[in-house]
Amino acid sequence: MKQYYFRRGVASLMALLALSLLSLRALADEAAPQPAVTAESSSSDSAPAPAPVPGVLISRSEMADLPAGSEAEITVSFRNLGDVTLKSPVAAFTPADGISLAGGASSFLLEDIPGGGTGSVTLKVRAADSASGAQSLGVELRFSYGEDAPASGTASDRLTIPVKAKPAATQPLVLISRSDISSPISPGEVFDLVLTFKNTGSVTVKNAAANVSPSEGLSLLNAASTFPVADIAPGKTGSITVKLQGASQIASASQSLSVDLRYTYDSAGAATSATASDRLNIPAKAASAASSAEKPVPNVVVQKFEYGGKPVAAGGRFPLSFTFENTGTVKVENIVVTVDGGECFTVDGGSNTSHYDALGAGKTLTQELPLQAVPTCKSGAQAITVSFKYEYVDAGKRAPVTSDIRLSVPVSQPDRFQLNPPSAASFTAGEEGEITLAYVNKGRADIGNLEAQLVGEGFESPAKVQYLGNVAAGTSGSIGFALTPEAAGKLDLTVKVTYEDADLQVQTKEFPLSLTVEEGMPDIDFTVDDADAAPARPAWLPVIPATAALAAAGGTAFFLVKRLRRKAAGDDPVADAWSWAETPDESEAEQPKEE
Incomplete structure (x- = not known):
């Protein structure tokens, strides 16, 4: 029973406590002040929203392709597509x-850009x-607005x-040679040996270094x-000097020096190794047999060779004979x-290899081989290699x-530069005429320094000498001269043409001409003395109507005389029907008739 009343008391206390808490919370809510509208919140609510970012159109000025290795100015424009500055x-x-900015700066401050500016x-x-x-x-424009x-x-x-690349260059060919040796080592x-390097290409050989390696019978004394x-x-040579020494015992009479040249050249703007x-x-x-335990190695060398004595024409055939x-x-x-x-010669029938059983000490053999120079071979000395294996x-x-x-x-390209005889129209004294002659380079090599001139007297020409420069293989053209003869009659002159062929030999060709010059038309003076008179007309113009009237009168008189003669003879039926004598005169025609 006590527990029952105790539980009821606790429950009542808990209920009272809950009611008290609810009352206190309600009072607190009523007493709490309403949130006031502060100046800060008012200003934030009334502040305008930021304007949208204006668009900017970025462009550059027109420009041609920029050659590699060069520079050019461009103008970059920024157009404000918005309404705000x-x-x-x-x-x-x-x-x-691939490009860079000259001057070192990459950022630039501009003036304010108004809307639409x-x-x-x-x-x-x-x-x-x-x-x-x-x-x-890449272009970036940073700005503020609003x-x-x-x-x-x-x-x-x-x-x-746009960038235009540099053209690629062909690898220059370098020829290596040595100085003469008066007698065997x-x-x-x-002894000192001078090595020469000739650049036969069209670009400069740069950063070159030569490495030399002597054979076993020689020693290099340089450090x-x-x-x-x-x-x-291009076209020039470079050289170095090496110091060599023969070995104490030289086993072979044929010694050698291997040379390896490494260099660079510019091709399309980049350094290329070669x-x-x-x-x-x-x-x-x-060394002799007495001073060596072994016999010396026998050497086979070319004692002499013949190819005809004259330079071989490109594409031509010739016999090569060597002993x-x-x-x-x-x-x-x-x-x-x-x-x-090599690249310039080929065997003209047969084989390039021959076999011999034996050759005694101090003996010789002669071999002859038909060769042909290829048509594309360049002029100059070309190499033929004879290899011996024994x-x-x-x-x-x-x-x-x-x-x-x-x-x-030696090989030479044939001179196939053809000039046609000059052609000329009729000439009149004091008037300008023209002489032309056509040319064509039928050869496989270029010709250089083509020049033409007129030689003679009795005429005037604005350009008696013309320099046409180089003519590439397979191209054609024409040479024209304008000249004015000074007087009528016979005019003798010569067209002289000079050029350098593929062997750099100056060639001259002359074309003599004999022209017949006609007299010019006389000048007619159409001027009038009186400046106030009527417009001038030819002096012979009034003669035309007078001459026509005189011809008409003469024809009429001739007709009448002939009619009168036929009438007198009585054989003119027309005269019988109509008579000039019976025609009434003017006085009779005008009198009135009597009634």
Whole structure:
């Protein structure tokens, strides 16, 4: 029973406590002040919304393709497409790898750009040497806008800069040669050798370095085997000097010096690497059998060769005859001779390889081979390589030997520059006429320094001498001269043409001409003395009607006389019907008739 009343008491207390809490919360809600509208909230609600970012059109001025390695000015324009002013605009440029901005600055401050207005900045753009094609120039314009609620905005774009690449160059060919050696090198002999490098290309050889490597019978006395070579312009030569020494025992009389030239040249704006190598023969005195335990290696060399004595025309055939000698002290056997014409010569029927069984010491053999120079061969000395492979027996052992001999044969491109005889129209004294002659270069090589001139007297010409320059292979054209004869009659003159052929020889051709000059028409003076008189007319104009009237009168008189004579003879029926004498005169015709 007690627990029952205790539980009811606790429940009553809990209910009272809950009612008290609800009452206190209601009172608190009524006493709490309503949130006032502050100045800050009022100002934020009444502030205008920021204006939209105005659009900006970015463009550049017109420009031609920019050659690689050069620079040009361009104007970049910023057109404000909005209605508000762009304040403190700053233009920032980001060029691609192929182009750059001259001056070092990449950001520029512009003046304010009003709505609908345009601002611009001028840049100097430079293209890299290796650049080509379309290059991009990134542009970003940063600005502020708006009066009541200033805001920041940006506009960006990428402009295209067209770049024209540099043309690619052909690798220059470098010819390597050495200075003359008066006599074969003796064992232990020290000597200087000058190596020459000739640039036969059309671009400069740069950053060249020559590496030399002597054969086993020679030693290089220089501290290094690599030598720097100065830049070599087209058509020029460079050289280095190396110091060599013959070995104490030279086993072979045919020694050599291998030369490897490494260089660079510019092609399409970029440095391109290239090499040129050759092996130069150096004659030496081989050690005798008494001073060596082994027999010297026998050498086979070309003693002499013939090709006809005159330069071989490109495309022409010629016999190549050469005599080779065994300069050793032992017999050589199983000899194979191969002739390599390179790029300029080819065998004209047959084989370029021959075989011989043996050749005794100090003996010679002669070989003849028909060759032909290819039509595209350039003028100048061209190389033919004769290779020897043979064997010799030394102490019962057979040893193989190889050697290469270079022969030089001059080649010339035939002069096929054709000039047609000059043609001339009729000439009149004091009037200008024309003489023309056509030409065509039928050869495979260019001709240079073409020049034509008129030689003679009795005429005037605005250009008696004309320089036409070089004429490429396969092209044609014409030469024209304007001249004015001074007097009528016979006019003798000569058209003289000079040029340089493919062998750089000056050629001259003359064309004598004999012209017949006619008299010019006399001048007629149509002037009038009295300036106030009627317009001038030819003096013979009034004679025309007078002459016509006189002819008509004469014809009428002749007709009447003939009629009268026929009437008198009585054989004119027309006269019988109508008579001039019976015609009434004027006095009778005018009298009235009587009634």
